[in-house]
Amino acid sequence: MPELPEIYNLAMQMNKELQGKTIADIEIVQEKCLNVNSAEFRDLLTGKRIGETRSRGKWIFTAAGEDRTLLLNLGMGGDVLYHRPGSEPEGKYKLKFTYTDASALSINFWWFGYVHIVKNNELKSHKMTSALGISPIEPEFTFDCFKKLLSGKRCSLKTLLLDQKIIAGIGNVYAQDILFTARLHPDRKVRQLSDDEIERLFKSIIGNLHNAAAHGGLKFEKDLYGHNGSIDSFLVGYKEGQPCPVCNTTIEKIKTGSTASYICPKCQL
The missing domain is CATH 3.20.190.10 (MutM-like, N-terminal)
Known part of the structure; x- marks a missing residue:
């Protein structure tokens, strides 16, 4: 997708x-x-x-x-x-x-x-687009804007990232490495985050999405001219049983609500 x-x-x-x-x-x-x-x-x-x-x-x-x-x-x-x-x-x-x-x-x-x-x-x-949240690749998605979006939220981080009414565009694929790069567990509650952790998450969202766009997106997706993207590997996403690229701890696949998440149990707390 x-x-x-x-x-x-x-x-x-x-x-x-x-x-x-x-x-x-x-x-x-x-x-x-x-x-x-x-x-x-x-x-x-x-x-x-x-x-x-x-x-x-x-x-x-x-x-x-x-x-x-x-x-x-x-x-x-x-x-x-x-x-x-x-x-x-x-x-x-x-x-x-x-x-x-x-x-x-x-x-x-x-x-x-x-x-x-x-x-x-x-x-x-329009029912399908009128409630869309902000697109995190746009200039309007600033750190102050992000902090306001998190204010009062009681859901988990994974739920936050996938909720299109809050932040539009992130799915289960890119959410994996966004959370890993931010060193945050997908089940952590938004209200538990420190200011430093909020900043890490913000920078991880920006960094991962802009990098993916610059590389043409995923290898199995085509652009307007029929060319495939160049991203064919992730840091922890879909790498169950392989070593974490940071600490070598075995990557685990866990259930997070209705989706699966891939995490390093040592790096992501």
């Missing part, structure tokens, strides 16, 4: 390639991914000029015309691929946008995903 680094990179690439283009045609293979029927979707978007594309958490927001936004979420995974003028998608896709310059954008979902068209003045009531 793509998380913030992969989605952030896709959005930046889409912004570069698509801004200013005009939609000429839309092919819909899977209508159930839409929030309106196929005919209305085509009617609302055909002829519209593409504006800025940005990301927030695991969602991509693309301005379509003057008053609407196209929302994209890849769900459990998928591909968003750009096709230069005259080239055709080689694999399967659920949706394809063709632009007036003959370039195209194809979207495929491995399992399920969402492509919604929403009026700009109704974004605040």
Whole structure:
């Protein structure tokens, strides 16, 4: 499942390639991914000029015309691929946008995903995105902002990181090494953290996510041009039974709520 680094990179690439283009045609293979029927979707978007594309958490927001936004979420995974003028998608896709310059954008979902068209003045009531928390890769995610987010929280650190209404974009993959780098146990309660530990966690979130984005994200995820990311190894994530890279203690896999966590029982307290 793509998380913030992969989605952030896709959005930046889409912004570069698509801004200013005009939609000429839309092919819909899977209508159930839409929030309106196929005919209305085509009617609302055909002829519209593409504006800025940005990301927030695991969602991509693309301005379509003057008053609407196209929302994209890849769900459990998928591909968003750009096709230069005259080239055709080689694999399967659920949706394809063709632009007036003959370039195209194809979207495929491995399992399920969402492509919604929403009026700009109704974004605040869109159930799936209106409650999203701050995206930790944006400049607004400062240390002071982070401390305010933690204020009054009684949940565990793992729960905090995965709650999209608090911090948008972190999933179970990147949460592993974020907590390890911060030297914090996933079951620690937010209210138990010292100021030093809060600072370590903040720096770990920033460092891990920016590093992942800079390296193109995970190796099994593709960018807009079909290129895979370069991250294929973690510090402790998914390394049960292997030695901790810091102290050589055996990495353990533990149950944390509905998810599994990989930890060094000596480094993470």
